[in-house]
Amino acid sequence: MAESLDLLKGTLDLLILRTLQAGPMHGWAISERIEQISQDVLQVNQGSLYPALHRLEHHGWIQAEWGVSELGRRARFYRLTAAGRKQLDIESKNWDRLSIAIGRVIKLA
Numbered sequence: 392m393a394e395s396l397d398l399l400k401g402t403l404d405l406l407i408l409r410t411l412q413a414g415p416m417h418g419w420a421i422s423e424r425i426e427q428i429s430q431d432v433l434q435v436n437q438g439s440l441y442p443a444l445h446r447l448e449h450h451g452w453i454q455a456e457w458g459v460s461e462l463g464r465r466a467r468f469y470r471l472t473a474a475g476r477k478q479l480d481i482e483s484k485n486w487d488r489l490s491i492a493i494g495r496v497i498k499l500a
Contacts, residue, residue: 403435403443405486408471408479411453417466418444444469452478 410416410424421444422435447453452475460466471479 405482411471415470
């Protein structure tokens with residue numbers, strides 16, 4: 392199994408917003424989807440996920456409502472808002488700039 396990597400707070404926000412772009416999901420499904428897409432390199436622990444979801448909801452970038460999970464349990468489902476789509480675009484562009492800049496420094500070194 393690949394070694395998991397710790398996520399910076401802003402990076403986790405970006406990953407959550409991007410994951411919710413596909414449609415509403417409950418918290419556990421969001422963390423599972425990130426893990427699946429990253430091929431088990433990125434693992435989001437619940438102690439980081441739920442504070443991030445609350446932070447994003449506070450900013451108005453996501454909205455939550457109660458529903459029933461695929462296991463028949465009551466769960467909060469999160470969805471991206473219009474403001475969240477705008478923020479995702481901003482964060483994605485910032486990420487592209489940052490990753491290019493880091494790549495330049497690493498190649499130089």
